[in-house]
Amino acid sequence: MIPIFGAIGVWLLGWWLNSRLASGPYADTRMVRFLAPLIFGLTVIVIWELVVRGLEVSMVILPAPSVIWDRFWDSLPTLWADFVQTIIKGALSGYIIGCISALLMAIAVDRWDFLRLGLLPVGNFVAALPIVGTAPILVMWFGFDWHSKAAVVVVMVFFPMLVNTVAGLREATAMQRDLMETYAATYWQSFLKLRLPAAMPFIFNGLKISTTLALIGAIVAEFFGSPTLGMGFRISTSVGQLSLDMVWAEIVVAALAGTAFYGLVAMIEKAVTFWHPSQRS
Amino acid sequence: MKQIIAVLTVIAAIVVVWYAACIPMNIKGVLTEQERAGAEVLPPSAKDRRDMGEIGLTLNNSFAIPATWEQDRPRLPAPHQVAIEMWETTIQKKITSKRSLIYHGWVTLSATMLGFAIGTGLGILLAVGIVHSRVMDLSVMPWAIVSQTIPIIALAPMIIVVLFSVGVQGIIPKAIISAYLSFFPVVVGMVKGLRSPDAMQLDLLRTYSASRAQGFWKLRLPASMPYLFASLKIGVAASLVGAIVGELPTGAVAGLGARLLAGSYYGQTVQIWSALFAAAVLAACLVGLLGLIERTVLKRMGMAQ
Amino acid sequence: MTTGDPVIEAKHLDLTFQTNDGPIHALKDVNLSISKGEFVSFIGPSGCGKTTFLRCIAALETPTGGTLSVNGMTPDEARRNRAYGYVFQAAGLYPWRTISKNIKLPLEIMGFSAAEQEERVNKVLELVDLTGFEGKFPWQLSGGMQQRASIARALAFDADILLMDEPFGALDEIVRDHLNEQLLALWARTEKTIGFVTHSIPEAVYLSTKIVVMSPRPGRITDVIDSPLPKERPLDIRDSTEFIEVAHRVREGLRAGHGDDV
Amino acid sequence: MTTGDPVIEAKHLDLTFQTNDGPIHALKDVNLSISKGEFVSFIGPSGCGKTTFLRCIAALETPTGGTLSVNGMTPDEARRNRAYGYVFQAAGLYPWRTISKNIKLPLEIMGFSAAEQEERVNKVLELVDLTGFEGKFPWQLSGGMQQRASIARALAFDADILLMDEPFGALDEIVRDHLNEQLLALWARTEKTIGFVTHSIPEAVYLSTKIVVMSPRPGRITDVIDSPLPKERPLDIRDSTEFIEVAHRVREGLRAGHGDDV
């Protein structure tokens, strides 16, 4: 029982700390923006540890954070190899191919109104296809290695990216377009000088959404066949071996990689769309 | 009208490309079958054919092209095969039959709806908390984003097992996974919506010295409606994916996910594709339904012209 | 002209905003006393603190120095007592409420009975000449009508003070003339004290009993001009010599405080 | 006043928009001739077709009837010949470009050499009094400065005609006065033909050699007033009797066409 009360105590402590931070004089500083979620995360981890130990939850159901931590450091080489296979080879290459082809398609859709009218509804329908269903098909087509994972990622990121880019390319105001018209600018001139820069916030929105999708896609696809490495492979075989600590270590890697990936894109976004009001405040 | 023509044209183009793609995709399998059936195939050895390009094979054996659209277990089924399968498993089967797509669709749909309800409820609550409490805004919001980088399919079996261990089975575990996927868009949209009133509108209430609750019910909530609906549409599609994911680890019991899995398990590509399309149709219907509700609600609220 | 006790009194009022780019001195040593029943206009270039001063009176902003009293109370007490109605530059009607529901909003919040709400809505709708439009949604009305509805909303709970921050800024000149006329009539009928921010010299001169000229960096009052115009003011008055003289004086005051930093 | 051949000539111009709520007759039987070097203001209540007429001249809208010629060509040919610069109500600078890059935009599109671009940018920046701000981004400038930059952008490629649609509508009166002065000076120096839409009577009277009063539903010209004011116009001119007379005439013209439908 003591650990349970401990857990409640830790919770109250963490919450109290954050309340102080949030209402304190530095509430808007970068420091607090960084600290508050950290404290919250730590609180959750400590409570998790206490509850698992206190209630003697079986290792094969939910391992304690300390166990996961140990496993994480012990298995760094394995985790690294899995990371390279799944994230670098599978997710990243798929992300790049998917985003670029969606961008090109968006330009075509933007250029020919007919395509926009026709392709977007169909695209929305296709985007509703559950990825888990396409994964086995793509594994069948593209083989077991990372190529099929990349293909799954391409399918996953293509439509969010397309829809966002198309919306972005229509973002320039009527006035801005008219201005180009008064200069008798050609299509490509107005595309390069107006529509593309104006679309950047939207394009980056699509790129950000796609980061998490890419990760999930690459991992999920490995459930349907893979070489003997990769994060999805490790997760599914480790569950079978009841190495739940390994499963959680991979989840930690996924979360770290996802957050870093997202953060990186957000940083580039900040540099590219520095002019947008949402980035200026 | 113009839109309909455009959509039909695009669909027609896709169908044509699809049929064309069937040829190289299926040619190897078809040739093997034809060879077994005694047809003359070039080159005759399966091993040589393996190393040859699909296009070359097709050119060598153009007689086999029609067969690429009629295979039993094709790598890529032709559109009409999928259409026939869907027709047979929806219209021609009793809906209570385990072979009816409508039955499986219903199983998935019920988990989706329950999960969607849970996810939306939680999402709205969390959004209300984030908007009204700075502590929650600071400490919880970043984790809501991190939670989306966790591959749910990795967690799904564990969620199911953990719930098993506390005696929860059946629709609930699936609904919880589907709720996990749908809560995030709702949180994001709802936070945006609840924060959408501008400073002026908030100041107006201050001049009336309105309470926080009054501010919520009279300003923030109605103002958030368009955002809520936009994210509900994303959320319901995610919910469906969640329900399907939840059906995978529990094995081939019932539902579109089970159907996908069983199709994959037995190499029944036609069945996979028809389950896939059924899922997409279901998603499109759900999103369409929400769009309809959105329009009526916003119209009644006077927010849609 | 009805004058009486000072309803609003600012002494050495000071307000500095702390921003990322350093502090902004939005109001510096502002002294002003407004009596009951006065119509006071605030005019001055962008950023001179007109809005900030009005917001201080409304307790939407807290001064960093000096004293400010409204009806003898602190602004915040006055706010809690619902001592004033505030009209913003944009009409800011809630798009999901009909005109009459919009006007009822403050009444609901202040807990008036349904019957009383109904009665007051009808009264103010008549006052702003919008009877017959109660069932419409805001977007079904022209900009001028929306702005009138927002004035009706501020009038509905019958506060003694009316604070208006460029209420007609977004409207075209003709509509503006018309609303100015109506506002004057309303003021004459109700004897409210009105604080009015504007960018337009003719508007300020036409409406006010007192014109406060302000100047930026730091925001301060540079001139207070009492208008010699009679209370009864047809639109034509704007072509009169008195009018033009006052307008000239205001313009001079403005130019003096302005510099060349456009 | 330099007058010459008609640069813009509209005969029986008609434009009807087809909308979901039925057709809108935005311009009806508009006849107008503008000579080289004239400064023509268009004034009238909202929706009377001022913008539409200007857009027709700029070939951004296609009339449904009548004829319109610009420099003796069709408007579209004129557009292709880059015969005019257009200034919109909002500055509409691209936020991702610095001021000088914004001004270079039309020059890039029209294929000027880099050296020439540089030279022209410097020239127009000086003209609108913005030298020293070339490296700033639009949002780092005040509204008035942005609007001046947008005028500089329209001037950069040195078209003979300048079309301005309420360019100062969003600015405060003082800034507006200042820009009006500068615009007049610029016009005097360059001898451009200017078409200028405004809502403000004093502005129209102060600036123009010719004031076109328009009226809505259907949009049409109700009055064309030639200004007797001299070309040299200090700001004080606005307090002169001549000025007030013209202003009065414009106001009467406006009121006549307006009705009471505020």
Added chain:
Amino acid sequence: DEVTLQLKWVTQAQFAGYYVAKDKGFYEEEGLDVTILPGGPDIAPTQVIAGGGADVTVEWMPAALAAREKGLPLVNIAQPFKSSGMMLTCWKDAGIAAPDDLKNRTLGVWFFGNEFPFMSWMSQLGINTDGKSESGVEVLKQGFNVDPLLQRQADCISTMTYNEYWQVIDAGVTPEELVTFKYEDQGVATLEDGLYVLEENLSDAAFTDKMERFVRASMKGWKYAEEHPDEAAEIVLENDATGAQTEEHQKRMMGEIAKLTAGSNGALDPADFNRTVETLLAGGSDPVITKQPDGAWTHQITDAALN
């Protein structure tokens, strides 16, 4: 009394005995109300039973022993399957005739706890599994179907005699085109579908009593299924909620399953157990289990149930 049984895989004739026992009322006769939970690709039966989601589970012995080493004390209480149905199925035209030919090939293997017998076999053959080389093979994690073989993404894949092998045949391949290596024949057979419970429960008399009745009824079901394969297949089909199984496939599967259950009365043969353990202990550099397990099986239930 209520009993929850967790299966290792989806509803199919592999589990016919339990479905027959339920359908024919054998469980009811013993006063049991049995819930059968089908498994799936990502469900670890061991984890389910650890979480308390089931009383008894069908599992393969390698996975059960591995779990035991991980600290989950599973005990075999009955062993309806006498022989192993697992094998490696290869294309003959790839030039494979003997186990030694496997070197330098791509092999599809099931993971999720089912890879242990394969790993043992490879280490016995002295073949490493780190990738294609003169002394090694490339291992793929095979999905749930036989596509990797049909698409020739792998030279060999894992199959069960009663299931995947026939899917290959159903795809139009003739048995002559294939070469199969049965684990049973290679001497690396490990025990398959057995019934496992948590050790701590065995000291609870009420529980053991329940299990005795359960095993008795289940074995009755198995024997009935062996004798009436077609009827058993029908029963399985009725219990399949996906509607994906075909009658032909299930009947054939039942026939093959009967071969594997033949010779078992339900009680575990200690010799089979020892052979399994030896195979697993010989698992090379990364053995499935590292030490001789004890207490991993008991005759306590079968002794009481079958006499």
